[in-house]
Amino acid sequence: MLTSSMDLHRAGRSRASSSTDPAPSITSSLELSIQTRIFKIIVIGDSNVGKTCLTFRFTGGSFPDKTEATIGVDFREKAVVIQGETIKVQVWDTAGQERFRKSMVEHYYRNVHAVVFVYDVTKMASFRNLQTWIEECNGHRVSASVPRVLVGNKCDLVDQIQVPSNTALKFADSHNMLLFETSAKDPKESQNVDSIFMALACRLKAQKSLLYRDVEREDGRVRLTQQTETKSNCPC
Numbered sequence: 096m097l098t099s100s101m102d103l104h105r106a107g108r109s110r111a112s113s114s115t116d117p118a119p120s121i122t123s124s125l126e127l128s129i130q131t132r133i134f135k136i137i138v139i140g141d142s143n144v145g146k147t148c149l150t151f152r153f154t155g156g157s158f159p160d161k162t163e164a165t166i167g168v169d170f171r172e173k174a175v176v177i178q179g180e181t182i183k184v185q186v187w188d189t190a191g192q193e194r195f196r197k198s199m200v201e202h203y204y205r206n207v208h209a210v211v212f213v214y215d216v217t218k219m220a221s222f223r224n225l226q227t228w229i230e231e232c233n234g235h236r237v238s239a240s241v242p243r244v245l246v247g248n249k250c251d252l253v254d255q256i257q258v259p260s261n262t263a264l265k266f267a268d269s270h271n272m273l274l275f276e277t278s279a280k281d282p283k284e285s286q287n288v289d290s291i292f293m294a295l296a297c298r299l300k301a302q303k304s305l306l307y308r309d310v311e312r313e314d315g316r317v318r319l320t321q322q323t324e325t326k327s328n329c330p331c
């Protein structure tokens with residue numbers, strides 16, 4: 096799992112103060128946690144469409160040399176600044192293979208803030224299967240107000256494209272989703288990959304104020320309870 100710059104920053108601060116007085120260190124670390132909003136974004140789609148590579152490109156800024164099928168889920172995080180506010184984008188890179196995801200599905204959809212559906216532009220079957228992924232999402236009571244986007248990946252394989260852009264666009268329109276066609280592999284597309292997650296983060300910031308109010312302790316761990324309220328439009 097990658098660590099966000101916010102995590103490093105937070106760890107640094109708490110280490111610095113803990114050498115003199117451990118009590119303020121715990122307090123300031125907790126205050127920072129409370130102040131930082133977290134947007135949970137899940138990435139869904141067939142196995143091999145490039146979910147891991149896309150999330151790696153966004154959070155790590157590169158294309159992984161080698162990937163293996165994701166088992167369960169991999170968490171990746173990135174701190175982004177939107178209109179002066181630092182927000183932690185928590186990306187859930189889910190498993191596409193049924194055998195590696197079945198025990199995790201409930202966790203994927205719980206308290207999700209946005210959904211990214213991915214298909215492979217060189218595999219028509221991965222595009223057709225989107226309907227099944229959308230049904231699974233709807234079946235887990237994900238509210239219609241949760242933003243969803245469609246991503247056609249592997250656009251660098253120009254000679255192998257099977258899913259025409261206009262077909263994908265029609266599908267996206269009919270499901271009220273934005274369409275991004277991109278490549279996790281092509282470094283020239285990296286800004287486009289970033290814009291998928293940034294567009295969602297901006298939209299979420301405009302929609303909601305996720306306030307972390309009630310701090311509970313459970314099994315020795317601190318759990319932050321979130322509350323949602325409406326906010327003004329984001330000009331991003």
Ligand SMILES: Nc1nc2c(ncn2[C@@H]2O[C@H](COP(=O)(O)OP(=O)(O)OP(=O)(O)O)[C@@H](O)[C@H]2O)c(=O)[nH]1
Pocket residue numbers: 140141142143144145146147148149162163164165166189190191192248249250251252277278279280281
């Ligand atoms: N040419 C090209 N290959 C890609 C791209 N993105 C991913 N791949 C390749 O596609 C294969 C699968 O990528 P992954 O990111 O592991 O796929 P996944 O969707 O996470 O698969 P699961 O974890 O099994 O669900 C790997 O061999 C990647 O190198 C891309 O944009 N272009």
Ligand SMILES: [Mg+2]
Pocket residue numbers: 146147148163164165188189190191
């Ligand atoms: Mg994967």
